[in-house]
Amino acid sequence: MTVTETPMGFGRMHRKEDARFVRGQGNYVDDVNLPGMLHGSFLRSPYAHAKIVSIDTSAAEALPGVKAVITGAVLETLKLAWMPTLSYDTQAVLATDKVRFQNQEVAFVVAESHYIARDALELIEVEYEPLPVVADAKQALAPGAPVIRDDKEGKTDNHIFDWSAGDKEKTDRIFAESEVVVAEDILYPRVHPSPLETCGAVADFDKVSGKLTIYSTTQAPHAHRTVYALVAGLPEHKIRVISPDIGGGFGGKVGIYPGYVLAIVGSIVTGKPVKWMEDRNEHLTATAFARDYHMRGEIAATKDGRIRALRVDVLADHGAFNGTAQPTKFPAGFFHIFTGSYDLEAASCNVTGVYTNKAPGGVAYACSFRITEASYLVERMIDVLAFELKMDPAELRLKNLLKPEQFPYTTPTGWEYDSGDYPKALRLAMDMVGYEKLRVEQAEKLQRGEYMGIGISFFTEGVGAGPRKHMDILGLGMADGAELRVHPTGKAVLRLSVQTQGQGHETTFAQIVAEELGISPDDIDVVHGDTDNTPFGLGTYGSRSTPVSGAATAIVARKVRDRARIVASAMLEVSPDDLEWEKGKFFVKGDPDQAKTIQEIAMAAHSSLELPEGVEGHLDATTVYNPPNLTYPFGAYICVVDVDPATGQVKVRRFIAVDDCGVRINPMIVEGQVHGGLADGIGMALMQLMAFDEDGNHLGASLMDYLLPTSLECPSWELGETVTPSPHHPIGAKGVGESATVGSPAAVVNAVLDALKPLGVRHADMPLTPSNVWRAAQGRPIRTDLAIS
Amino acid sequence: MSVDVDGSRYVDDVEPRTLLVHHLRERLGKIGTVVGCDTSNCGSCTVLMGSADGEQRSVKSCSVLAVQADGTAVTTIEGLAGPDGSLHAVQQAFHELHALQCGFCTPGMILSAVDLLRDNPAPTEAEIREGLSGNLCRCTGYQNIVRAVQSAATALQASAEVVLPKEATV
DSSP: OOOOSSOSSSSOOOOSTHHHHTTTOOOBGGGOOOTTOEEEEEEEOSOSSEEEEEEEOHHHHHSTTEEEEEEHHHHHHTTOSEEEOTTSOEEESSOSSEEOSTTOEEEEEEESSHHHHHHHHTTOEEEEEEOOOOOSGGGTTSTTOOOTTTTSTTOOSOEEEEEEEEOHHHHHHHHHHOSEEEEEEEEEEEEOOOOSSOOEEEEEEETTTTEEEEEEOOSOHHHHHHHHHHHHOOOGGGEEEEOOBOSOOTTTTSSOOHHHHHHHHHHHHHSSOEEEEOOHHHHHHHSOEEEEEEEEEEEEEOTTSOEEEEEEEEEEEOOSSOOOOSOTTOTTTTGGGTTTTBOOSEEEEEEEEEOOSSOOEESOSSOTTTHHHHHHHHHHHHHHHHHHHTOOHHHHHHHHBOOGGGOSEEOTTSOEEOOOOHHHHHHHHHHHHTHHHHHHHHHHHHHTTOEEEEEEEEEEOOBSOOOTTTOEETTEESOEEEEEEEOTTSOEEEEESOOOSSSOHHHHHHHHHHHHHOOOGGGEEEEOSBTTTSOOOOOSOTTOIIIIIIHHHHHHHHHHHHHHHHHHHHHHTSOGGGEEEETTEEEETTEEEEEEEHHHHHHHHTSSOOOOTTOOOSEEEEEEEOOSSOBOOEEEEEEEEEEETTTTEEEEEEEEEEEEOBSOSOHHHHHHHHHHHHHHHHHHHHTOOOEEOTTOOEESOSTTTSOOOOTTTOOOEEEEEOOOOOTTSTTOBOOOTTHHHHHHHHHHHHHHHHHHGGGTOOOOOSOOOHHHHHHHHTTOOSSSOOOOO | OEEEETTEEEEOOOOTTOBHHHIIIIISOOTTSOOOOSSSOSOTTEEEEEOTTSSEEEEEGGGSBGGGGTTOEEEOGGGTSOTTSOOOHHHHHHHHTTOOSSOSSHHHHHHHHHHHHHHOSSOOHHHHHHHTTTSOOSSSOSHHHHHHHHHHHHHHHHHHHHHSOHHHHO
């Protein structure tokens, strides 16, 4: 990999962010220290479901150094005991009537140090009356199941919503007449994004000015500001949300957590800044989980492997409060993209959401609003069909993939894919891995009693939410602003509404401006994360930064260029139409010596130069970008594993990832994004699980058991690329950040099951830990009851 | 207690239960050292601390009491660059090979790598992966970190060859 230092636009460029991070000079939330700052910490519930009989805080309040102990009863007086969620449900900020999941927030202590705050927690006495628990989503709708949300008037069951998509009648008809129909129960287990930095906040309420400043780990600072305004009744101009450096987000830092609210309340109550920083156990047990989709997939095909239809029923476990983060009209996110990369006649799905005694969440961990689940479902079902038809899974995919000439392509559930060349990407991946030779090797190994597997996953993502007409979060349309100011000396500042958590925006967005204006990216400062100083927008998740704000950046730079053209025409005393643009300068057509650089133009735009009527001077612009459609990146992944059925040990030997995200702004950064997502895939497929026992105890609530892959479990990734630009995007770029997390788990699982195929194993659920693989190899089911009735 | 951190001596009264990581961050302002977990798994808090053999070794500072560092010398990420601001070879390689994204694991990862390269100046890929397995990263998938450590090893060996007098190698 050669890196061109500071390319004048797109290309490999070292990151501007690194200078501070490699020196320990980043500024994360826990690094924020304000004069007089106090520290808050939560008392949490030991029970998954219990009535709160009484809370005695007197001993805690008497501890020297304790400044306040806040309970649900205190919040009730402020009308803050409950808060709205991103799904128009409510969530308890501090439990008042009862607790609904283990480790739920019960009381908040504010003290002079976090050591004292923790001491005080030990002194709070809570009397609980345990209630029956719903730990298993499949029992949530059973008659007589305990009602978790009896706070909601008239609520007599645990049903949240039913949502369906596609043409059910047509799908059913095709299933009735198809030669081959195969069904499989597929669980995408509950996992957690677990960024290395947990969630936290420092709230500082200034009683004199009435202004609230809150530093917090948020991926969507502007949306947070609006929600605080709606909930707390403070006007938005009196709320400043600052999202400083974020130590990874992965979707876990989109929503508002009780800790943010309590830091604010604590600051208002004590008159001092209050810091809240959770620990890993709290993070894993009480912030947004991911997945937990119990899916029954059905696939209909002809005997020779022509896939005709897909039908899916989903039972979605949403925990005790419906806090999933997705556009309002999409309670199951974009799950209905589950037809994947294939040319089908029809498809339909139904998703039923239920409450259980678990933490809220669902949409997180690079899921692109449930596309992880959708992609995993279809890629598993393709392999299940290949198993039944005794066909090679690569051949089955090549037979059914959409063809390049079919784009833009409208899927049976209504998505309009923008562009794609799928067979090319899959063939490239197969060439890179040496597919035919591997199959020969696999057969030879099996003769020797060695089990090796090759797993393929071909995915189509849908990222860049989204068109304002269809997509909003809490009524806020998903368009994003950008503001660009070129200073007199030709250096620039770009202000954005999106919020990097490591994806390199400070570098790549400067590169977009550089590409459009010919100003060096080193001379462009990218500002984000401060709601007082950036334009409104919805933040970074769903891989939406490049599709939405990347487009806004290109457009705002083009607006500046249009102004620069007028200024240059005044400087050169020619008509604007007589000027031609070459990156970094305008010149007179046919006379390239008569030219003005963007730097000269910037100075002239601020000078006494006479400009045409109506042209204000200066060199700046703002824009709001409302995307016409999502972007649809895609990829072909192949994983090669060695499996020891006697121990269940899986070794990932190779992983080939061909990604196509259209135009690549900075290939080095794209590759880093893909590497990280592939590690997620290894983690989810082989290691990670948030399990609960029947009492609702959260098992694996620390890094002792919730296993994140280390350098040892990850192979050396082998990446490939094709380039199919998005036709509707100003620079042809698609999002990519979540692609690898979406696409890779199925490749790993398909590889393990490919290895176990000779033992007759058709499906086994993640995580494929040694014990689970061993059980599957023994012909024992990993889960005994997955039927969705 | 008295501890030398990044070349400066700090003398403080410290509660016995205070963890070294909190002493560094909250009392001494060394906020480059961060906390990622509560069970000693992640290695984000890794610093180099003087040990019995007189060498500074990597430790997870969340699992050391501050008072245990009494009388030792500690190097945090903030003390690794040269006095003129020039980056240590490992820092430089992390930048050049894109071995960091959010930057949260980076301080601990770099210090672990420095310790690894002192024990094993020319590690294989497998040895690097083994040597860094106490440091979790959520962003990079490790590949570029491994390559950065390889690159730093090469750079450090090259510079060592330049500075060592000829006799020393005979």
